[in-house]
Each structure stands twice: as C-alpha cells, then as structure tokens.
Amino acid sequence: MIPFILKRLGSGIVVLLAVSILTFSLLYVSSGSIARNILGDQATPEQLAVKEAELGLDQPIVTRYFSWLMDALGGNLGASWFTSEPVANALATRIPVTMTMVVVAMILISIIATLIGVAAAVKRGWVDRVVQIGAIIGDSIPGFVIGIILVTILAIQMGLFPATSTIAPGVGAEAWVLSLTLPVIALLINGVTGGAQQIRSAVIKQLERDYVRTLRSRGIGEREVLFKHVLRSAAPAGLTVLSLQLIGMLGGVVILESIFALPGMGPMAVTATIQSDQPVVMGVVMYTVAVVIVVNLIVDLLNGWLNPKVRVS
C-alpha cells in the first residue's frame, strides 16, 4: 500500500513539473506585451525597458523558469505582476469559495446520482425511462445556461436568492448558503444526470452477472445482494465517473463564478490569463493540477478498499 502511494505521489510530482514547464513556455510566448499592458498605451520605450527589467523579463526563459521553480519549491509562489498581491494569499482567499461550491455539489451529486442510478437499474420500466430522458435533457443544457435560468426565475422574478454573491467578511452562514445555492444547483443538474446514467449501467451490468444469480439461488435477500455485493462491484465505475466530474467541475465553475460574481478562483484565473499575469496563472495551474492528482489518488485508494480485485500488488 505505502509503496503504491509513494509511486503515485512520485508520478504526480513528475506531472506537476511537466505541466509547470508547459505552462511557463506558453506564457513566455505572450510575455512580450506585459510591460506595455501594465504601463499603458503612452509609455515610452525607456519606461517599458525599466519595467521589463523589474519583472525579470529581460532574462532568458530558462533562467526565469528556474528562478520561479526554486522560489516555488521554497513555498514562495511570487506576487501578481498587476496587483502585487502575493499569489499564496490570492489562492488562500479564493480557494474556500470555489472548493465549498465544488465539494458541496460533489457530495450531493454522489448521493443523488447513486440513488437515482440504482433505482433506475433495479426498477427498470418507467422509472428507468424517466431517468434516461432526464439524463439526456440534463446533459444537453450547459451549466451556465441553467445558472442564468435559475437567476432569472428564482432571484430576479421571485427574489428568493441574491442575483450575485453577497459573501463578505462577517456576513454569516446565511449569506454563504443563499449565495451558493443557485450555482450549486446549476452544477448539480449536469452532474447528477451524467452520474446517474453511468451508475445505472454499472449496476445493470453487475445484476446480470452469474454471481448475482448464485447469491440469489442461495436465498440471500435482494437488499443484501444489492448493497453488499452489487454496489460494491459497481463502485469503481461510479467513482471514476464522479472523480472525472469533479475535475471537469473545476473548469465549469469558472463561468458560474463570473455569472454569480463569486470571489472564487474562476474570475481570478480568467483575468490573470487575459493579462498574462504569469505568477498568478502558474499558481492557479499548479493548484489545479495538485487537486487532480490528489483526487485521482484518493479514488484509486477507495477503489482498492472497496474492491480487492483492483488492488495493485
């Protein structure tokens, strides 16, 4: 077990390094305009040169990359070129908002999608058809469209929720709940419909296996067959789908956070990318890649725990 975790962590570090090199190179291509973007249209060539030297843009890319890497390894992600805000600070204030949204949505998706998926697989008939049709409809509407529909009806017309976030220091739990409800629902609809569909197929596949027939023939109750055996065997497929959804969600929240004016990672990532704010973009990318690596690792471990067959020797 421990060697497996270490091996996965090792490959995670390689992935992090590779992504950092790739991102840094991509940003390098557009770094020629940084000084002008900061100083404005009328800055003179001398003023531009001073700014470029100040940001280290006059150094070769390899030097710049290694100086960034050394700082990053020492825990210093640098500061935004545009706002001077330390990147670690920026991430620390935005991550709670984004992660609250994603984690709450994920927990709800896991529960609801499993319930619906299992119900469709076990009951079949009209329940199954409703789930199938719902999945197609839910999957075909992008989350941000759902978000806009929800705001228009529930916030603007009915006034039940704030149209844009009211999260601020000292506002209390109520503002958090009210501000996050609509974006979480928007994330939920896509996630549940997609997830339920996959869990349904996985459960059906298990229900058709010989071991289920054997268990049933030995007089084991239907509930025990379903919860103790079938769900356990179907779990890897479900977990994989859910983990992919979580990773996809990190991208999906960007637009939702803009629409709902939530002070999360999304708007910061977008602004930093448009401005080529290298330290911030690097920070956001590294954080996101780290989340993906950790999520994948957790899913693998959970899979091994649930189903000894997939355990790595």
Next chain:
Amino acid sequence: MKLGPKAAAAAITVSAALALTACGGGATGANNPAAAKTTTLTLGTVQEIRSWDPAQAHVGHILQPYQAAYDSLLLREPDGKLSPMLATTWKYNDANTKLTVDLRTDVTFSDGAKFDAEAAKANLDHFKTANGPQMAQLTAVTDVAVVDADTIELNLSTPDPSLEFYLSQAAGLMGSPKALGTEAIKTEPVGSGPYVMDKAATVKDSQSVFTARKDYWNNGLQKFQKVTFKTLTDLTARTNALVSGQVDGTLLDPKTGKQAEGAKMALVTNQVDWQGLLLMDRDGATNPALGNLKVRQAINYAFDRKTILDQVLLGQGTPTSQPFGKASGAWTEELENYYSYDPAKAKQLLKEAGYETGVTLDVPSVPGFETQLAVVKQQLADVGITLNVGSAITNTYTSDVAAKKFSSIYFTLFQGEPWVAINQIVSTKALYNPFKNASPELQAKIDAVQNGAKDAPKLAQEVNKYVVEQAWFAPLFRVNQMYYHNSKITVTPQIQQAVPSIYNYSPA
C-alpha cells in the same frame, strides 16, 4: 425505513417550503421603498482595482473608486471644465513651460498627515517613478519645486496642453506622503477624499466598502454615508445585480440595456469611444495600396455607417467620419459626414488609383467584434475590396501594433482631450501610428496644438481635418455608453467617461 410515494411527496413539499421560508428572510430589505433619502450608494464596477496606490490609478472606468478615497489637485466638472479642488489657482508662464499651483491649507489626510506643498511634490515625484499605468501623464514634467508651504511649481521640458487635465485625473490624486510607497497603501488607500475605506468589509475581487469621512473639508461632494463598489466583471452579473436591486448603478450595453429598461432603470448615455478602421500603413510599406490616398478614401466611401450601427449596436451611437470626439473641442460639424456612403464613388476612386482589379486589406480579428468585422467585410467587398480577417488579437496585441505587424486594424479607441488623442493616434510617438507617418504640414499643425495652451482644442481641429482629408482612418461611429441606475439615486453623465465621476451621484 421505506418511504411510500405519498410520504416521499410530503417530505419533498415540506423541505421545499422550509427552504423557501428560510430564503425569504435574506432577500428583502434591499427592495424596501425607503421613505427617506438613501444614505448608501452601491455601484457595480467593471474591473477590480489593482492597487490603491494613487500612482497606480487609471483612466475611465477605473478612476471612479480612487475618487472616493483621494481628492485631486483639480476637479473636472461633468462638462469637462476644470475647477479648484486641492489646488486653489494655477497659472502657466508665457512659454507654457512652468505651471505654478497654489494649494489649500486646510486639508488633512485620513492618517492625520497635513496636505501642503511638500506633500503635493511627494505625490507628483512618486507618480513619475512608480511605473503606474498612466505614468505617461507626467512625462513632460521634469521636476516639481516647492516655492512655499502652499505653492508648487511644475517645470516642463516641453509644453503639454493636457497637463491641467491630467492633474484632475490619475496624476492629480493626492495620497498621504507617509503612506506613499508602502505596502499598506496598495490594499488600503490613505487620501484626503470624501470617504475612507472600511477595511474589514472590503474583499479583494468582490467589493470595496467606504464610509463618509468625518470633518471632510468639502462637504458638498460627500453625499452618502456609505459607498460600496461591487466588482462585477461579467456583463450578465452586472445586469442581474442591477435589476434585482443589489446595485444602484452600473455600465451595461445595448442588448442588456433592454433588460434594464424593462425593469424601469434610468439611462445615462455618453459617447466616449470611436470605432472603425485604422489604416496605419499610410506610406504603403507593407501594403502598397494603403499608401494611395484614393484607396484610403475609397475605403471610407464604402461604408453605410448608419446601417452598420443599426445592425451591430442596435443604433446606439452616431455615425462619423472623424476620429476626434465631439466633446474634445477638435470636433467639427463639417467633418462629421465628410465621407458619406457612396459605393460608386469608391469604385471610381479605386479605378483612378489603378486598383480597378481590387485591393486586399488584412486586419486581425478582434474578440467581441465578430459581427462588426462581418458587416465591414461585406460592404468592402461590394466595392471590390477584400478584407482578410486574420487570427485573433491576444495579449501581445499592443506590442504587435508597435512592431508594425498589422497594416490596418479594426478597433475601438477612447476619444480624449485633443492632445491626448494626438499622442494616441496621430503623432509619430503614438502607439497607433506605428509606421510613424508624418508630413511637415501635419507636424506644423501638431506643434501649434502643443504650444497652443488654451487654444489647443481649436488648433487641433486642423489636425483633425488633415487626418480626415488624408483618410488616415475610416471611422464608423461613436459608441453610446449605456450607464443605468435605479430611482434611488440621480446620476449626471461625465464628459469622456463611460462611468461617471463619484461626485456625480446624489440621493434622489
């Protein structure tokens, strides 16, 4: 436990009802019609403030929040007139190379420091070296001298007819000399302005909250007890926040404006930008056809500006043939429709220029302007000009322009004071004159503006006339900026600003 269908339905109904009651509590209040005048102002801003250091202040949309915290040396009235603020009087020498400024003596900063000549000098010196986005505003100022406790002199290397205007903008914002250059001022402004930041309620990228400063010297400008700038970069978010009552005013566009009008919001409209083609390679260095005046004029005659405006901006703007703004003083009536829609004349001019077989024009694609480019392409094709729309502009755009990568571009540009506009699009130092097109005749007209002091705007009409006649550009229209607000406040539009100055808001 097994739930029957009835029990399940009941459970859902109960939880839905609970959820609705729980939600009901929070959303009201804001919509309560106030019997008394409102004492709070909440505005949706399109961009987050990068740094509260006054030297990092910017123009246009981004100036407004700084005005809450900082007074400027001069005050720009809504119609553009410059009035005293921290400066009581200001006067140039005869050569326009020395500006003597008298200052108020009764002003303190929010940290207790006193505003005086030394403080003003410290700010101007700081602005020159702090590498802010508007540092070019003080390029002409070589040094600032303290004459006495309430007088400073700005010495200029060359006359700069925009300097007084700049002293009402970013360059004129005065921060506490004790705080300038510190880390703290980046996140918490320290000025002498009408409001002070409530640091505890302020969240980066979300909202900046200000409260009225006690004993503010200029009571007439302090009209609210609390001012909140809510950062709403997304247009949909701004629209939703306005119509649901979360903000009192914000900047929208023609399409979202319809939604705001449906919700009975009032419109304050203003023209700040022009949009059209910049035919930059006027010597024909990379595209020989553009070196021909008749070709450039033919391009101008090819456009049915009114139709383009109706199609792409729902008519929200004014067709024009001149790049200088109506409020700048350089604008003239005769140039407004100098190039009327005349495809036959355009074809004739191309023929005379020897380009009967056609001309090809390359422009980069501009994100957000796809419709404009499609219509422009169609109308140019009708007279025999092929518009090739290349790859999209990116964050290297300005350096690509400077590096002469584009022979022409379709763009939207700010219409500022004449000298600002000349340095943006006409002079050989201008970013948007990358091929450094010039002529002795034009240079003489530019020099006249530079040395023209108070007559500069009028003299700039000659520059305007020259670039229109020489078809340096193919302007299409000035764009209406659509600023909407609710009935709790009144808003006066500010010349050359899409987002009005903070002084222009009052409780209704």
